[in-house]
Amino acid sequence: MPVCSVTGCDNRHVAKGLCGDATWNPVTGCTKVSQGCKHCYAERDWQRLQHLPRFKGRAFTDVVCHPERLDQPIRWAKPRRIFVNSMSDLFHEEVPTGFIDEVFAVMALATQHTFQVLTKRPERMRDYMLDPAMNNRFGMARARIFYAHSVCDCDVWMSGQQFRPLPNVWLGVSVEDQATANDRIPLLLQTPAAVRWISAEPLLGPIDLEMMRVASDLGEGQPYLSPLRGYVSDGHGDTCNVDRIDWVVVGGESGPKARPMHPQWVRDLRRQCDAAGVAFLLKQNGEFASVSEAEGFGAHFTFPDGATVRRVGKKRADQSKALAALRAFAQAVMDCWPDGWGIEGDDLQRIATEHGMLRPEIRHDPCGDSCRCADHVLQKEWIDGVVCYRKTSLLTGGAITS
Numbered sequence: 001m002p003v004c005s006v007t008g009c010d011n012r013h014v015a016k017g018l019c020g021d022a023t024w025n026p027v028t029g030c031t032k033v034s035q036g037c038k039h040c041y042a043e044r045d046w047q048r049l050q051h052l053p054r055f056k057g058r059a060f061t062d063v064v065c066h067p068e069r070l071d072q073p074i075r076w077a078k079p080r081r082i083f084v085n086s087m088s089d090l091f092h093e094e095v096p097t098g099f100i101d102e103v104f105a106v107m108a109l110a111t112q113h114t115f116q117v118l119t120k121r122p123e124r125m126r127d128y129m130l131d132p133a134m135n136n137r138f139g140m141a142r143a144r145i146f147y148a149h150s151v152c153d154c155d156v157w158m159s160g161q162q163f164r165p166l167p168n169v170w171l172g173v174s175v176e177d178q179a180t181a182n183d184r185i186p187l188l189l190q191t192p193a194a195v196r197w198i199s200a201e202p203l204l205g206p207i208d209l210e211m212m213r214v215a216s217d218l219g220e221g222q223p224y225l226s227p228l229r230g231y232v233s234d235g236h237g238d239t240c241n242v243d244r245i246d247w248v249v250v251g252g253e254s255g256p257k258a259r260p261m262h263p264q265w266v267r268d269l270r271r272q273c274d275a276a277g278v279a280f281l282l283k284q285n286g287e288f289a290s291v292s293e294a295e296g297f298g299a300h301f302t303f304p305d306g307a308t309v310r311r312v313g314k315k316r317a318d319q320s321k322a323l324a325a326l327r328a329f330a331q332a333v334m335d336c337w338p339d340g341w342g343i344e345g346d347d348l349q350r351i352a353t354e355h356g357m358l359r360p361e362i363r364h365d366p367c368g369d370s371c372r373c374a375d376h377v378l379q380k381e382w383i384d385g386v387v388c389y390r391k392t393s394l395l396t397g398g399a400i401t402s
Helices: 012-016 041-048 097-109 122-130 134-148 154-158 178-189 263-276 314-335 345-354 379-384
Strands: 022-024 081-084 114-119 169-174 195-200 224-226 231-233 239-241 247-251 279-284 288-290 300-302 308-311 358-363 386-391
Touching: 097 134, 114 122, 114 195, 122 134, 122 169, 122 178, 169 178, 178 195, 178 224, 247 263, 263 279, 279 358, 314 345, 345 358, 345 386, 379 386
Parallel strands: 022 081, 081 114, 114 169, 169 195, 195 247, 247 279
Antiparallel strands: 224 231, 231 239, 288 308, 300 308, 358 386
16 A cells, blocks of 8 residues: 555555545645635644654644655656645745746656646636746756665656646546635636546536637637637637636535535536546445435534435435435436346446446556557547546545545
């Protein structure tokens, strides 16, 4: 099991689904900027870790950089998907620009890994990535890291001296409702990145990613942005293309003071992503489940539209999510199988995708030695991109899709 870079023990953050295969915390400590921070899991963990010497006497709001942790990903030989800063925000205003340079230098040298960076401060992230002085600073930071921890292949060093969107770094923003989505997503789309993603955790309100009202230079009217499809429209038929979102992650809030998530908010986001061909992941339901999906006792919460959820605890809420999806999948299969006639594999694949058991992924090479597409996909088709269907956590039992 990967080692947790927060505590040095087994990686409980992986089990909680807060990251990919490992976490890397070159910065710890943070401050709250919106309602999504109100019941921050990292702050709760901070209180739990106060008995450890490195945390004792420090407030969570004390933002501290840890140069001694910079080389951790370089020392991890096995490829991993690494969540960067589960205990802070890399683009916090108190993190020096020079230290961010060194974090990016490490990610550039550790090409065996994929790094997921998430921020609630997208304006600083955009300005950092677009800074004309970045090339020179990045080159010097790479040199410092390379010579201080000379464990990288020289070919990696020579592969590029200029800073550019690193192919192994995903940049994302955290949003919790329409207001934060309207503020943060346009800034993310202005940020150079190989992969852009959204984490709607905790999801505290409905979010429309198909027609977001935004400021525009397209003239009068009511301009809107479609971040899933990658265009801005002036409302009168004139559009211009922009970069798009590649991945949307959704989750309910957990913990003793968790706020409920409406099931319809999740369904709407999944429908929007499916329609646009964007990968979608429901990571967790949080502490609540629909009363129609979870039996037993627990505090009820009724939304203005009459929908009611019951507090059942995180584990049971996630179980109810899987059970409801399986029931809906079974019913859809039966509906597609009238009078005892057989059902086609394409129909099963479509239904499984619609019910969150499979997710489409565009690939430009086989996914492994056992890739079923490799035998019948032509080389030129790989160049254009092949749709590969991957199992989600509903089938694998994990928090991250396989």
